[in-house]
Amino acid sequence: MLGQLLNLIQNSYDQGLDDYWLPPLVKCGADNLPVGRVQDQDVLIFACRRGEREIQLTEAFVDPDFHHFPREYLSQLQFFPMVEYHRKFADYPPLFHSIKPESPLGEVLAEHGLRQLRIAESEKFAHVTYFFNGRREEPFPQEDWIMIPSIREAVHQNPQMRSAEMAETLVQSLQTGHYEFALVNFAAGDIFGHIPDFQAQVACVEAIDQALGRIAAAAQSLGYCLIVTADHGLLEQAYLPDGSHSIGHTRAKVPFILVDPTVPHNTIFLAPEGSLQHVAPTILNLLGLEQPNLMTGRSLVQPYLTSVKGVVLIVLDGFGIGAEARDTNPIYAADTPTLDRLYAHYPHTALHASGTYVGLAPDSGGNSETGHLTLGAGRIVPQDETRIPKNLTPLHLKENSRFYHSIKHLSPEQSVHLLFLLSPKSSHGSTSEALSLLRVLQEWGAKQVYLHAITDGRSAPRFGAVKFLPELQTALIDLGIGELVTVCGRGYMLDRSGYYLERTQSAYEALVKGRGACWMG
Numbered sequence: 001m002l003g004q005l006l007n008l009i010q011n012s013y014d015q016g017l018d019d020y021w022l023p024p025l026v027k028c029g030a031d032n033l034p035v036g037r038v039q040d041q042d043v044l045i046f047a048c049r050r051g052e053r054e055i056q057l058t059e060a061f062v063d064p065d066f067h068h069f070p071r072e073y074l075s076q077l078q079f080f081p082m083v084e085y086h087r088k089f090a091d092y093p094p095l096f097h098s099i100k101p102e103s104p105l106g107e108v109l110a111e112h113g114l115r116q117l118r119i120a121e122s123e124k125f126a127h128v129t130y131f132f133n134g135r136r137e138e139p140f141p142q143e144d145w146i147m148i149p150s151i152r153e154a155v156h157q158n159p160q161m162r163s164a165e166m167a168e169t170l171v172q173s174l175q176t177g178h179y180e181f182a183l184v185n186f187a188a189g190d191i192f193g194h195i196p197d198f199q200a201q202v203a204c205v206e207a208i209d210q211a212l213g214r215i216a217a218a219a220q221s222l223g224y225c226l227i228v229t230a231d232h233g234l235l236e237q238a239y240l241p242d243g244s245h246s247i248g249h250t251r252a253k254v255p256f257i258l259v260d261p262t263v264p265h266n267t268i269f270l271a272p273e274g275s276l277q278h279v280a281p282t283i284l285n286l287l288g289l290e291q292p293n294l295m296t297g298r299s300l301v302q303p304y305l306t307s308v309k310g311v312v313l314i315v316l317d318g319f320g321i322g323a324e325a326r327d328t329n330p331i332y333a334a335d336t337p338t339l340d341r342l343y344a345h346y347p348h349t350a351l352h353a354s355g356t357y358v359g360l361a362p363d364s365g366g367n368s369e370t371g372h373l374t375l376g377a378g379r380i381v382p383q384d385e386t387r388i389p390k391n392l393t394p395l396h397l398k399e400n401s402r403f404y405h406s407i408k409h410l411s412p413e414q415s416v417h418l419l420f421l422l423s424p425k426s427s428h429g430s431t432s433e434a435l436s437l438l439r440v441l442q443e444w445g446a447k448q449v450y451l452h453a454i455t456d457g458r459s460a461p462r463f464g465a466v467k468f469l470p471e472l473q474t475a476l477i478d479l480g481i482g483e484l485v486t487v488c489g490r491g492y493m494l495d496r497s498g499y500y501l502e503r504t505q506s507a508y509e510a511l512v513k514g515r516g517a518c519w520m521g
Contacts, residue, residue, distance in 0.1 A: 001473060001521075002469055002470060002473055002484075004519040005025060005469065005487065005519040008517055009025070009465055009469075010466065013463055013466075018457045018462035018489075019455035019457030019464060019465045019489055019490075020456070020458060020489050020490055021457070021492075022457075022465065022488060022489035023488070023489070023506070023517065024486065024487075024506055024507065024509075024510030024515065024516030024517070025487040025488065025517050026486055026510055026514045026515070026516045026517070026519070027484065027485040027486070027518075027519055027521040028518040028519065028521065029520075032518065033514070034485075034513075034518065035483075035514075036415070036483060037485075037512055037513065038061075038077070038417050038511050039074070039512075040074040040075065040077055041076045041077070041078070041413070042414055042415045042417060043078045043406050043410070043414065043415070043417065044061065044077055044079050044080070044417045044419065045080050045082075045095075045416065045417065045418050046079070046080070046081045046082060046419050047082050047418055047419060047420040047421075047429055047433060047434055047437055048082055048419070048420065048421055048428045048429045048454070048494070049083045049096070049384040049385075049428060050083070050384065050428050051083060051085045051086070051126075051130075051369075052085075052130065052369070053428065053490075053494035053495070054081065054085045054428075055085050055086055055496065056068075056496065056498075056504045057493060057494070057495075057507055057508065058079075058081065058086075058089060060500075060504055061077060061079055061508070062077075062079050062092060068501065068504070068505075069501050069504070069508075071505075071508055071509075071512075072513075074512070079092050080092065080094070080400070080402075080403050080406075082388070082429065083095070083096050083097070083098050083384060083388075086137060087137055093402055093403070094400075095397060095400055095403060096384065096387075096388055096391070099135075099381055099382060100134050100136065101134045101135075101294070101373070101377040101379065101381050102134070102294050104132070104133055104136075104376040104377050104378070105132070105280040105283060105295075105376050105378060106134075106140045106143060106376060107133070107134070107140050108284065108289065108292060108295075109140070109143075109180070109287075109289075110140035110141045110142060110143060112289055114142070114180040114181055114310075115142045115143075115144075115178055115179045115180055115181075116139075116142065116144065116179060116181045116182070117143075117144050117170075117173055117179045117181070117183070118139075118143065118145045118146070118182075118183050118184075119146045119166055119173075119182070119183070120184065120185040120187065121148050121150040121185075122148070122149050122150045122497055122498065123150040123161075123187045123191060123496070123497060124187040124368065125147045126496070127185055127231070127315075127317075127371075127372040128183050128184070128185045128315070129145055131368075131369050131372040131373045131376070132183065132375060132376035133376060134377055144179075146169060148162045148169065149162075150162060150187065150497060152497070155191065156197065159188060159192055159201070159203040159204035160188065160203070160204065160208075161186075161188035161204070162187075162188075163186055163188055163211040164207070164210070164214075166184055166186065166211065167184075167214040167215050168214070170182060170218075170312070171214060171215065174218055174222050174312070175218070175222065177222075177309075179310060180309070180310035181287070181310055181311050181313070182310070182312045183312075183313045184215070184313070185231075185315045185372075186211065186212075186314070186315065186317055187317050188207065188208055188317075189205070189230075189234070189317045189318035189319050190234060190235070190317035190318035190368060191204075192204040193234035193318040194234070194458055195247070196245035196247060196462075198238050198330060198333075201238060201330035202330045203334075204235075204330070205235070205331050205333075205336060206334045206335055206336065209334065209335075209336040209338045209339055212228065212338045212339065213338035215312065215314065216259065216338060216342065219261070219312050220259070220261040221261075222309065223261060223262060223308060224261070224309055224310050224311065224312050225258070225259065225260045225261070225286050225310070225312070226258075226311075226312050226314065227256070227258055227259075227279070227282070227311060227312065227313045227314065228256075228257040228259075228314045228316065228342065229254055229255060229279060229314070229315060229375075230255060230317065230318065230319040230320065230353065230371075231317055231318070231353060231370075231372055232249050232254065232317075232320065232354065232366030232367055232370075233249060233250035233251065233252025233318070233321070233354065233365065233366060234248075234249050234320060235318045235319055235331055236252055236319065236321060236322025236329050237250050237252070237320070237322050237323075237328065237329065238328050238330055247458065247462065248365065248458065249318075249354075249365035249366055249367055250320055250322075250354070250365050250366075251354040251364075251365050251366070252320030252322055252353070253321045253350040253351055253352055253353065254276075254319060254321060254350070254351050254353045255316075255321060255343075255350065255351075256270070256274070256279070256300065256348060256350065257342045257343065257348040258270060258282075258301065258346060258347050258348070259346045260286075260308060261308070262306055262307045263304065263305070265345060265346050265347060268301060268302075268304060268347045269301070269347065270300050270301055270347045270348070270349045271300045271301075271349060273350050273351070273352070274298075274349060274350075275297075275352040275353070275357040275374075276351055276352070276358055276371055276374040276375050277357075277358070277374050277377070277378055277379050277380055278297040278298055278300045278351070278378075279297075279300070279351070279375050280375065280376060280378030281299045281378050282299045282300045283311050283313065284299075285299040285303065286308060287310070287311060291378070294379065295377070295378035296378070296379040296380075297379055301347075313375075315372070315375070317368060319331060321350055353366040353371055356380075358370045358371065358380065359374070359380045359381050359382045360385055360386060364425070367427045370383055370427065384427075385425075385427060388433065389430075389433055392436035392437060393436075393440065394440050394443055394444065397440055404444070407441060407446055408445065410445075410446060414448075415450055416441060416446050416448065416449045416450070417449075417450050417452060417511075418434055418437060418438065418441075418449060418450070418451050418452065418482070419452045419493075419511070420433065420434035420437075420451070420452070421434075421453075421454045421456060421490065422453040422454060422456060422460075422465060422469070423459055425460075426456055426458070426459035426460065427459070428454075428459075428490070428494065431468065431471075431472060431475075434451070435475055438476075438479055438481055438482050441481065442479065442480070446481070447481075448483075449482045449483070450482075450483055450484075450485045450486075451472075451482050451483065452485065452486035452487075452488075452511055453465075453484060453487045453488075454490050454493045455468075455487060455488065455490065457489065457490065458490070465487070469484070469487070483521075485521075486510055486511060488516070492506050492507045492510075
């Protein structure tokens with residue numbers, strides 16, 4: 001039944017593409033015309049969670065003033081996101097409301113009149129702002145944000161990304177004496193951790209280490225305390241036990257290094273281990289500020305007298321602690337004089353950054369969104385990955401009265417569309433969640449439900465679609481509801497880097513116009 005579709009996918013694999021970059025594939029009928037396209041007055045469920053990667057495609061569907069590419073505006077489309085992707089979509093009630101932890105670090109610092117700075121590449125800008133601030137879109141008072149555009153072309157050939165530019169921007173900002181707290185995310189480790197190229201990964205680490213050296217020298221000369229940590233593991237494991245490339249997030253602990261230039265380093269004592277929730281309390285401790293009751297993490301450092309001007313928090317995205325093996329660990333294989341010096345001469349410890357330590361399922365690897373949310377919240381925040389699957393029930397979903405009414409009062413001309421991530425598990429969603437939604441739709445009487453699958457290639461194996469799609473088809477037959485009509489990689493469907501013309505347009509036109517390679521169903 002899926003033979004032609006699977007052949008098209010295999011052809012893409014043979015051309016060097018993986019599931020992440022699968023171009024749009026659409027199901028066609030006997031007349032060679034696409035079937036199951038999203039039409040005005042239909043119901044579209046965007047069954048992906050997390051938020052920042054879903055914004056561009058959501059804009060294309062719901063923003064009447066959308067201008068990034070010409071598109072047919074479906075003004076009567078009934079659109080339901082899994083969670084709130086951005087407050088500008090407030091007119092579209094989500095199936096689940098996001099947890100926004102109160103009194104995150106940024107808010108506490110603002111309440112005390114401290115000036116803050118956030119710097120990141122565009123690829124990770126939402127993490128140091130929206131997620132670190134407890135899922136809030138606007139900065140707190142006296143909080144400045146600087147976004148440095150990520151490299152758009154030939155990314156694989158630029159393992160350094162914008163590391164040097166970010167370091168220089170931070171140093172120049174610190175030299176103004178304007179800030180008491182600064183947060184910088186180095187995105188390259190996470191970007192290249194997902195690229196199966198060991199030498200490029202090593203080069204990426206070395207570029208970040210050079211940038212870190214520039215920052216460390218400036219922090220010391222200017223009297224800033226420097227904290228170096230990470231949000232999750234990834235880059236420390238280049239290969240799986242079977243020899244294939246490892247491009248998924250891991251359950252590794254991450255480093256925590258504390259450099260205080262105002263006191264002898266041998267007088268600072270850190271806890272033997274901790275987790276990401278303990279970073280914000282540590283920063284408040286260093287700044288001499290009281291920790292709010294809602295912030296339940298604890299400081300990693302025993303109290304001591306310090307005269308630092310402020311704190312600089314560096315997040316090395318994807319830098320887990322791995323095996324000391326030069327053939328499998330790019331971080332260990334790289335020439336890292338700065339990290340080597342910091343480890344050798346300054347107090348450091350290891351932090352849990354995955355599983356229940358950050359509000360995820362016990363066996364789940366960490367991710368950037370959860371990591372930054374936990375770093376800023378100073379507590380364990382229940383994550384959507386754990387709370388949503390168990391609540392995909394008629395009883396809970398009925399609480400969204402508009403959604404319930406839309407499904408219960410479908411006309412014969414209306415269809416329901418389910419846009420979901422084809423993956424065993426991911427921070428964006430999973431196939432099992434889509435199947436749970438299908439069961440609810442079936443119970444509520446929906447008849448025609450079209451499925452639009454977003455292939456993964458990151459949290460799941462790079463070439464997993466040819467296995468997952470037949471499994472999905474079997475499940476649909478068993479359920480007796482649902483027709484698969486679109487398959488497209490998340491590189492197109494879930495772009496977050498502003499590639500509206502190059503990626504989001506292809507995704508939108510596949511869903512609405514049926515533009516893409518056709519398979520006969």
